[in-house]
Amino acid sequence: MSLKATRDAYGEWLKDAGKINKDLVVIDADLSESTKTNVFAKEFPERFFDVGSAEQNLINLSSGLALGGKKVFASSFAIFETGRAWDQIRNIVAHDELNVILVATHAGLSCAADGASHQALEDIALMRVIPNMRVIVPCDAEETKNALDALLSLKGPAYMRLRREKEPIIDKKYKFQIGNAEILSDGSDIALIATGMMVSYSLLAADILKKKGVDASVINVHTIKPLDSQMLCRVAKNTGMLVTVEEHSIYGGLGSAVSEALSECYPVPIHKIGLKDTYGQSARSFEPLLKEYGLTPNQIAESSEKYIKKMKR
Amino acid sequence: MIKNLSSNDLNELSKKIRCDILRMICEAGSGHPGGSLSAIDILLVLYFNVMNHDPKNPEWVDRDRFILSKGHAAPALYTVLAECGYFSKNHLLTLRKIGTILQGHPDKRVTPGIEVSSGSLGNGLSISAGLALAAKIDKKKHHIFCLLGDGECDEGTVWEGAMLAPHYKLNNLTAIIDRNGLQIDGRTETVMRLEPLADKWKAFNWNVIKVDGHNYDALYNAFEESRNEKDKPSVIIASTIKGRGVSFMEGVKEFHGKPPNKLELEQALKELEA
């Protein structure tokens, strides 16, 4: 499996898309080297604006530009963009359905060394509750570009959650479509419903489970909103039990979204793997931090197996 | 604890502490050397010659308070707190290690001497105003010091606090701006123009003091002036050099958030110990 950071894909995509779409403008808040909007800035300095360290300004400026006919991509770290500027996003961008695409990087634990203040573990929740807001969490760099293509041709706002670190690129046979969940591997004992980088980890966990005689499906939920409830219901009927896996709080994120949907159509036991009502912390590298919070493939497999045993007792 | 160190003593101490900062960040493999080195002289004067505080009793109610609003300069604060005796220096090289008391950004829950957690820019000034107001309500005499970055002043919340503090006549509050002229994306005047910065604060009704942020006597006098101010909060605009003390880091924007590698560390230590 080759490795690439989703934020690098974003930078490359911006540069290509900027050539074709002259209305595309990019705004950043003093983090352009980290978010990779600097790639666009170098190519199209006249369509790139840096507001400095000012996230509320970032969003309101974007709204104004969108009202003025621009297709805006606004970037910062996920924690600051969705946190500090939540009101501006909720009350203007989403309410007025403006053409502002929020592409935030360094989400989840990927901002490992900086610690709790920089690790966005609530951003999916924050964006998911806002009416009109789409929430996209690509599983890898390739899907990041596909999702950006799709968003470029749509009207209205969206939130895209990207990460800092290099991540595996997954073999995919489907054509990306906003709103679809995708089955990556089919098993009937349990389904691992994952988002973002946890998709590739869940595939590895499924391999581990297979060796233990557990047949697991793996589902990629790249669109948390609108959620593909129909397909999730079908999966639930098939396996009778689900595990959700996310690099995010289990409150308000993927696990919550899936639970909300299934409780309406086909309630089954759902085991939620993710951050359990806690802040993150510093670690010198990413992997140990994932381990600290139970998010390695081995831990995902182990925890799923335990849950199956517990529920079958 | 006021040690009244001489300029010479502070200068010697600053070299040692700059070395500690760089060792920590190099060991951690990430962190913010530039803004730590621009701020360290300000911290040394505060913690050794200006503030009433007691490392053996960090919760002493009458202590002066220091709020590091630009939380990414945590290594500077950690080295000074360790030097004062808030915790053992053995912790310094655990910076950013999983489980450490020295998190990437200041974390009140785990580090003795940290008044409030920071790392998300723009919050410290209003928090400091709240501390100053609480002291007023209780007729306490202690003083609140808050260090901001110049790029941090892009945040709207800074100016909300800037409007509030004079309104409540918080003369027990001193803001310090680490005016190193750089933020992450480049020079502050290119990314988001701040000048005329002193006039802005004056217009907001602050007592404005401009000072060389690496001159210990000048800093001391500025702090004393701000303490004696009768009815306004003071802001000290401290001219500094990002990466100060290491030739190849001074004024270099890349060292905002990049650790020195082993070779660079060696060279930096050589320069500082010379």
Ligand SMILES: Cc1ncc(C[n+]2csc(CCOP(=O)(O)OP(=O)(O)O)c2C)c(N)n1
């Ligand atoms: C709310 C928020 N937005 C963005 C960041 C990322 N960030 C960290 S440091 C920094 C630049 C700050 O520049 P300045 O205040 O001048 O710091 P200094 O030069 O003193 O290091 C930015 C944008 C942050 N920590 N918090």
Ligand SMILES: [Mg+2]
């Ligand atoms: Mg600065």
